[in-house]
């Protein structure tokens with residue numbers, strides 16, 4: 112994780128070098144369950160698979176992610192999810208190991224160009240939740256975000272969404288939370304300042 116990088120690496124990071132190393136951006140998640148789950152950067156032609164993925168998710172999962180129902184925005188969201196620029200917008204998808212045409216998770220960040228803070232969100236298909244996909248992809252996303260000069264992730268999380276809150280805490284990065292009308296606003300510092308930097 113970038114929090115452990117020395118200053119010279121952080122300075123290179125802040126030069127906004129996009130991460131283009133294929134080895135960093137695709138591979139296999141080796142889950143504690145023994146499952147090997149492929150992952151890669153999302154692609155524009157993933158839109159139909161993203162649509163199918165969202166349709167397989169339960170109402171509860173959709174609600175926890177979007178604070179609304181699928182009918183309102185699934186097609187629009189699948190198009191949005193499928194497009195990234197690799198710097199200000201980035202997403203990893205996990206692929207069903209039994210069917211390479213099906214997506215089972217997506218983690219994503221988005222920011223305004225030049226901003227240090229990016230909005231972060233994740234969604235994992237119900238039958239794959241709790242297997243470690245969310246946190247593994249999020250750690251990889253943090254590394255990419257650091258490489259693109261993002262210093263903070265910001266997430267809006269339902270106060271009752273313990274799994275998401277625990278995932279963010281298990282990143283072992285400094286975080287601040289404040290609670291407003293049942294929603295937690297969580298800011299995670301991706302590249303904390305160190306005192307011994309010179």
Ligand SMILES: CC(C)(COP(=O)(O)OP(=O)(O)OC[C@H]1O[C@@H](n2cnc3c(N)ncnc32)[C@H](O)[C@@H]1OP(=O)(O)O)[C@@H](O)C(=O)NCCC(=O)NCCS
Pocket residue numbers: 171172173175176231232233234235236239240241242243244245246247266267268272273274275277278281
């Ligand atoms: C929230 C969500 C993205 C998390 O992804 P996930 O793959 O299910 O979660 P993970 O298995 O990677 O990690 C979370 C769990 O692992 C635990 N965990 C992660 N790393 C751990 C570690 N090193 N040690 C112990 N526990 C750990 C977390 O505490 C949490 O515990 P739980 O499974 O007992 O609840 C997913 O559950 C989801 O899509 N939920 C519905 C939509 C949603 O809430 N999206 C977030 C909107 S901001």
